[in-house]
Amino acid sequence: MEFKRKNKTQLLSKIATNDRHGENSPYFDGWKAYDNNPFHPTQNPNGVIQMGLAENKLCFDLIKKWIMENPDASICTAGGVDKFKDVAIFQDYHGLKEFREAIAKFMGRVGGNKVIFDANRIVMSSGATGVNETIMFCLADPGDTFLVPSPYYPGFARDLRWRTGLEIVPVDCKSSNNFRITRAAMEDAYEKAQKWNLNVKGIIIANPSNPLGTTLDIATMRSLVAFVNEKNIHLVCDEIYAATVFDSPRFVSVAEVIQDMDCCNRHLIHIVYSLSKDMGIPGFRVGIVYSFNDDVMLCARKMSSFGLVSSQTQYLLASMLSDDGFVGNFLRESSKRLAKRHYVFTKGLEQVGISCLTSNAGLFFWMDMRPLLKEQSFEGEIELWRVILNEVKLNVSPGSSFQCFEPGWFRVCFANMDDETVEVALNRIRTFVLDRENQESNRSKRCWRKKHLRLSSSSTRLYDETIMSPCMISPHSPLVRAKT
């Protein structure tokens, strides 16, 4: 049906017409490049390989197997249909009791069984996106500010700010100490906010970190808790990658940390969780708020009316996650497979002298491409990124889109492809790095290469020579960054 009449610009709200939806960032430009020319091993071997999407595709076989063996978990099969009516009617924002219990148990197991989560505190919303926005609505007013350690997930700009009207002030973390969050950096950010007359309501951290792929150590966690207690502000811990930890140190939830801190005001502590990354089911929209503050819990629960999880999905997952055998096996296998993937990539890159931040979690690694920048600046980073996207045909995410303080870092996702594609991607990177280094060999630079090179036997170029026209950087891109 054609809507023939030209659409006049109707007056919409400020929220509708600003661009806090964040889609003008390079983070999304790369996705568009991928959408226009997606890699396929046989149909489009020269296409762009998607390495900018933090999806977990490694363990679907385990979930499928469980579903086939448990038809009654679906209310829409002959076995389960007698539950259909009750479940389809159920829109109580408390959520299905079995679902909450299963989630609480799962979160406990993911945390190494060091904490018991109370099923009555589980509040849901539509995915991690939904819960992050919801918790902000509960904790802060338009114009208020949350501190966020950088580098951070680009989606925070939208999720925390768009409809809530909040501001973000980054807590700058640096490579000199492996991007750890320091007390000094927190204080710095807090003072900066004060100077700008911004009312700081809290700090939100991701543990494990996106994009770093690292877990926070206990000392840092305690320092964060102490900091928020002193300032009387909130601490939101986004723990959505908790079960992607594949190496030591183990994941430590903030819930565990505060168990041992008597002087902590628990009303300041809130956890955000989701199944989108740990289980690889982002389509099912399972987001969880777990707050130690009754008022926040009650408020978030009321707000969950705006984004309840489908009762059909609650029912299926309640059944699946109460199966202890399945859960145990899933968590073990998932860790193993992530570890293997991570190893293949990081070792492969090491062979061409590219180092990555040492990491033990996540669906990505944080790659150090500073040696390859023509210029140690964000312009240099974007120039390199364009080349990687348009010539090497890999969509990796430039650190600037994560508000990284230093140029030259890239997030590379590794869990969203099969093993063959991993090989292709690695070969492309290796070939590119060698070519680039040859180009740079005349420039005076510090020598970054540490190991003896091992060239792949197939040194033929595996990518198309045609250069795609570079995407325009929007005036709101992270390159335009306040330098204080």
Next chain:
Amino acid sequence: MAIEIEQPRVGLSKVAVSKTHGEDSPYFAGWKAYDENPYHETSNQSGVIQMGLAENQVSFDLLEKYLEEHSEASSWGKGAPGFRENALFQDYHGLKSFRQAMASFMEQIRGGRAKFDPDRIVLTAGATAANELLTFILADPGDALLIPTPYYPGFDRDLRWRTGVNIVPIHCDSSNNFQITPEAMEAAYQSAESMNLKVRGILITNPSNPLGATIQRSALEQILDFAVNKNIHLVSDEIYSGSTFSSSEFISIAEILETRGYKDAERVHIVYSLSKDLGLPGFRVGTIYSYNDQVVTTARRMSSFTLISSQTQHLLACMLSNKEFSENYIKTNRERLSKRYDMIIKGLKKAGIECLKGNAGLFCWMNLSPLLEKPTRESELALWKVILNEVKLNISPGSSCHCSEPGWFRVCFANMSEQTLEIALERIRKFMEQRKRN
């Protein structure tokens, strides 16, 4: 269960401590009474019968039959080959097959008198989310939406709570069967202006909740003209469109637009949901259909906060694209609701109670004003308490729907078995007899 918070122990947002979530209204107090003492036909025959919840339970057997015969709809096919793609799918455009199925279903409900483009459908987790989302897009904090009274109590939360937008009522009364008039709309507009509130839109529910009646064509034309004259938006919440007792009696704003050649359509937005027509509130299926490209794009982006589970999209795409199923469902559902409606109207009449003439929805609009001591809100609430605590029926007082005329009550009839409805009618009859004797 709502906690009174005067001074938050630690700083929460103003939104968090406000009462605009609306849960302190009698609308919800009655639900609590029901929760504490729910009627059961064998184990608790003296319990409270829930007549305050607009759910459609009359047609589940049709859904269950479909599922028994088409189990591949949810099990992603033999061997679950589609599971992976489905579980990963979080694209805010929504499953194309689902949008197509929704567009087709909406067309069928309107007897093919309006066409819907699947690419203009934006998916949200329920109509609750759709209404809030549209408000975020069409109005700024402090602005106003005009809403005809009586209206669904949930609007107070959905349209105002987190958005900071105000509702200014368009007063309708029984003198003309609560129809919306140009005079009433103008009066509301002036009232908003006098309060220095910028009016951004008018939101109608058609068929109306709580009236249980469709809006007539002439009124729809006037409403659209009003929106054009004032240069504001028109949101038409049509979530009960499939619950009209006769297909020809419902006229969608989409049909009005079609006859006008889509002139001025870019200010019109339709909200739909499967919660009422299909009786699936738990599945959280809402949609926004907008004729405005910018609204579609923005709403789609915003729907990231409230996507529909892809598992559910997949199931319903299969179900609703089965024309045989959907046509039969729509027809049978209408017939059953119509039968229920007749039953309750007859039963109330026998008890000496009149209702507004209705032709849609899951409830009727009952007139108990003759029973009020005084024509006041307080008398209405006193009567409501008697009906709740003594007659043990949870019905919704008109004041909770912002009705300006005391004495009207919304009574739901589709969320129970016929036997339970008989019992409820019997209780009402006894109550009225007793009143007459006193």
